[in-house]
Amino acid sequence: MRAPEFWAGPGDGGWPARLLSPLSLIWCGLTRRRLARGPGYDPGVPVICIGNVTAGGTGKTPFAMVVARRLAAMGRQPHFLSRGHGARITAPLRVAGQGAATVGDEPLLLSRVAPAWVCPDRAAGARAMVAAGADVIVMDDGFQNPSLAKRLSFLVIDGGAGLGNGRVIPAGPLREPWGDAIARAEAVVVVGTATAPLPDMAGRPVLSAAVVPLNGDDFRGRRVLAFAGIGRPAKFFETLAATGADVVAGRAFADHHPFAASEIADLKREAAALDAVPVTTAKDFARLDAGARAGIEVLEITLALDAEGEAHLDQLLASSFHE
Structure with a gap:
């Protein structure tokens, strides 16, 4: 599903948000009750959570990949743990050639950088990962899931979207009140230029991450039809x-949109009529059937921190190994 327009800022969302605000109170109560269950299972190695407070994408997966690369540069053996959006599994599974329909799109991207595992039971996943040699677990998402004890948590914010109208689901995009979330985080990452209002960071360190195309020269001067879910x-x-x-x-399509063959055929026909090449994201490309990928190009991106931000990130990561 696409987020309703009234979720976006500026403003508080108007009458639709006010009408739904009683349901937001119920959502908040259920989330707080779930989080109050306790710190969860401690796997004996650091668990570093890359989370967010809003529904939808903020740049968590690219930042998780940055974190894993920095950990590897420190001589560590990071493994990724993901629930796997739409994954069709019930037991811990290491990503190794499966398709997005089995493990989800994001784990396929993560597996390019370090071993990636998918499991809806995060404690079971953590046990399997440690047995396989992980000495640090990087969680892509799971900030609102208390089943694992986390040593370090980052909240990732899209600088162009901020916190939307600032209200909690279903009146707004927040998974929980910002004050509740920032109290459990050690740092905040702002992805892209902060054109939207940003919340009070409560004294937490803020890292700025720029989106950097890796193969941007491939598209300079070319006519493209861009599509993304x-x-x-x-x-x-x-x-x-x-x-x-x-x-x-x-x-534009909804997040994690499962592209039908007819939709891809329509996009290719439209691109041909416009004398353009269809271009999508690596995450979307991972969800396409092998037969649908022909003729579609991918813009690969990474996140970049400045030298000060990298040094600060390394300090935070190193601190997670000291209980």
């Missing part, structure tokens, strides 16, 4: 345009 497709369209590509059309 991510948290904020507009951010992808903007990043692609910044490479110098001529984005003649942009087609």
